[in-house]
Amino acid sequence: MTSNIIETTNLTKTYGDFTAVDSISFSVKKGEIFGFLGPNGAGKTTTIKILTTLLMPTKGSAHINNHDIKKKRDSVRQSIGVVFQEPALDIELTGRENLDYHARMYGIERSIRKERIDEVLALVDLTDKKDVFVKKYSGGMKRRLEIARGLMHSPKVLFLDEPTLGLDAQTRRAIWEYVKKMNKDKHTTIFLTTHYMDEADFLCDRIAIIDHGKILVTDTTSNLKTTVGNDIITVSTSEDIKFKSYLNDVAWIKQIDSHENHLTLGVEKGDEKIPALIELAQQKSIQVKSISVHKPNLDDAFLHYTGRSMRDEISNNNTQQNFHHGR
Amino acid sequence: MIQNEMQAIYVMWLRQMKRFIRFKSRLIAMLVQPLLFLFIFGSGFGGVRFPGLEDISFIHFFAPGIITMAILFSSMFTGISVLWDKQFGFLQEVLVAPISRFSIVIGRTLGGATIALIQGFIILIISVLLGTPISSVSGLILAIIFMILIAISAVGFGLILASKMNDFQSFPLIMNLVIMPLLFLSSAFFPVVENPTLKTIAFLDPLFYMVDGLRGSLVGAANINPPLYNLVIVFCICIVMIALGSYSFNRSEI
Numbered sequence: 001m002t003s004n005i006i007e008t009t010n011l012t013k014t015y016g017d018f019t020a021v022d023s024i025s026f027s028v029k030k031g032e033i034f035g036f037l038g039p040n041g042a043g044k045t046t047t048i049k050i051l052t053t054l055l056m057p058t059k060g061s062a063h064i065n066n067h068d069i070k071k072k073r074d075s076v077r078q079s080i081g082v083v084f085q086e087p088a089l090d091i092e093l094t095g096r097e098n099l100d101y102h103a104r105m106y107g108i109e110r111s112i113r114k115e116r117i118d119e120v121l122a123l124v125d126l127t128d129k130k131d132v133f134v135k136k137y138s139g140g141m142k143r144r145l146e147i148a149r150g151l152m153h154s155p156k157v158l159f160l161d162e163p164t165l166g167l168d169a170q171t172r173r174a175i176w177e178y179v180k181k182m183n184k185d186k187h188t189t190i191f192l193t194t195h196y197m198d199e200a201d202f203l204c205d206r207i208a209i210i211d212h213g214k215i216l217v218t219d220t221t222s223n224l225k226t227t228v229g230n231d232i233i234t235v236s237t238s239e240d241i242k243f244k245s246y247l248n249d250v251a252w253i254k255q256i257d258s259h260e261n262h263l264t265l266g267v268e269k270g271d272e273k274i275p276a277l278i279e280l281a282q283q284k285s286i287q288v289k290s291i292s293v294h295k296p297n298l299d300d301a302f303l304h305y306t307g308r309s310m311r312d313e314i315s316n317n318n319t320q321q322n323f324h325h326g327r
Numbered sequence: 328m329i330q331n332e333m334q335a336i337y338v339m340w341l342r343q344m345k346r347f348i349r350f351k352s353r354l355i356a357m358l359v360q361p362l363l364f365l366f367i368f369g370s371g372f373g374g375v376r377f378p379g380l381e382d383i384s385f386i387h388f389f390a391p392g393i394i395t396m397a398i399l400f401s402s403m404f405t406g407i408s409v410l411w412d413k414q415f416g417f418l419q420e421v422l423v424a425p426i427s428r429f430s431i432v433i434g435r436t437l438g439g440a441t442i443a444l445i446q447g448f449i450i451l452i453i454s455v456l457l458g459t460p461i462s463s464v465s466g467l468i469l470a471i472i473f474m475i476l477i478a479i480s481a482v483g484f485g486l487i488l489a490s491k492m493n494d495f496q497s498f499p500l501i502m503n504l505v506i507m508p509l510l511f512l513s514s515a516f517f518p519v520v521e522n523p524t525l526k527t528i529a530f531l532d533p534l535f536y537m538v539d540g541l542r543g544s545l546v547g548a549a550n551i552n553p554p555l556y557n558l559v560i561v562f563c564i565c566i567v568m569i570a571l572g573s574y575s576f577n578r579s580e581i
Binding site: 054087104 | 335417426427
């Protein structure tokens with residue numbers, strides 16, 4: 001058919017009146033890392049559950065590795081590996097046993113089973129913990145074991161649902177490295193969901209921003225950031241309001257927003273504009289306390305497409321999320 | 328493909344066995360109740376003779392009922408423990424694997440049935456030590472067949488419950504409102520023939536045919552129906568339960 005390994009057309013899932021996934025269409029190319037970025041409850045996990053044959057779509061169609069997810073469910077299952085948001089391990093078995101059972105269920109020959117187990121355990125640095133019961137593992141170790149397991153049968157596509165949710169910074173880094181490594185070494189296509197901007201930014205070749213079950217935009221990570229356009233200058237002065245009134249007349253400033261104790265300015269080539277701003281302030285006897293330029297990040301892009309900041313969403317959801325993962 | 332399915336059934340079975348062997352407290356917890364019944368009721372009612380069954384001691388009558396109870400509770404629990412897998416997420420791992428739902432159900436049923444039979448045999452051996460006679464070798468073989476069928480039916484029933492329930496909160500309710508009354512009316516603890524109303528109700532109770540069949544084959548006395556007649560009915564119950572169980576399991580979404 002095409003070089004797309006995942007293709008969906010108008011995929012929809014409704015629960016009664018509630019539409020969890022609203023007619024989404026996208027495609028993922030072979031070998032890329034594709035990310036679904038969106039706040040909690042945007043429909044990311046539901047989409048993964050449909051694509052991994054755990055849920056039937058209400059409407060629309062999807063193909064993975066050219067297999068229809070509605071009709072060729074076993075072929076789809078053979079082509080994919082999945083790391084779920086909640087751990088899906090048997091905690092009363094050891095790490096090695098979990099992998100061994102997985103290998104058997106995926107029909108990996110006895111002769112290569114042990115070798116494959118050792119190989120993936122080494123990849124995620126769990127070799128010396130293989131005979132420890134999974135209930136004694138830390139959150140990060142469990143997640144690494146799951147990633148190892150997802151790789152055992154050399155899937156064409158690996159699905160990662162919020163792979164670093166609730167993990168510490170160091171473990172997140174390590175997991176990002178594993179994900180990059182297997183994408184590069186094994187040419188595994190990776191489909192991941194996340195609500196972390198930095199994660200999407202670091203890992204993904206292309207991103208779909210999803211909110212309220214709809215895809216708002218799909219593009220490469222760098223394109224998404226530059227569509228927001230300008231560099232952003234953050235400036236803090238002794239008299240922000242007065243300074244702003246002078247800046248309103250400056251032609252090369254495209255956009256000014258005042259905040260509690262600073263101003264943000266949308267400009268082109270931000271680095272070169274800093275001297276001009278400082279000079280202007282000095283002419284008007286206004287003291288500049290601090291000034292900085294940053295490239296627009298995915299948060300700016302998210303704000304641009306959804307009209308609200310991802311960070312607001314996350315802080316709104318935080319209480320609920322902590323409760324959920326505290327179990 | 329067939330080989331994969333066999334592996335899947337084996338994995339499901341092996342997993343149950345490993346968990347069973349590693350957590351001896353569960354084995355003990357599961358055995359305590361039937362053993363308490365056997366010892367306390369057995370000694371308390373030791374001298375009691377039921378009307379019409381004067382030549383049979385209480386423990387002879389009682390043992391098949393307790394064996395049925397032990398197998399029933401243990402297998403039902405295995406069926407319901409799918410809920411654990413749902414809560415701990417392991418079920419998702421199994422459901423995205425390229426194996427049929429049917430193999431998952433078969434593997435789980437065999438695992439649960441094996442565990443229940445081990446427990447059933449422990450009770451059986453203790454009952455024999457307490458003086459329960461075994462009618463004949465063929466009777467014992469028939470009794471084992473009954474025990475297997477009881478175990479499989481109960482796993483199936485547990486699977487049906489698990490697909491209807493979302494947590495363990497309602498489990499004690501079902502035990503007390505459904506299972507215990509059925510067990511009381513099944514002639515597991517006392518004969519139901521003397522009271523016509525009880526007898527009519529008992530004939531509608533699927534557990535009655537299990538208890539009566541096991542009693543008829545194992546002890547060879549005090550049974551109402553001929554064991555083979557019971558066997559046919561229990562076999563049908565078993566088929567229905569396992570069919571409904573796998574149907575419910577197939578239909579349940581995560």
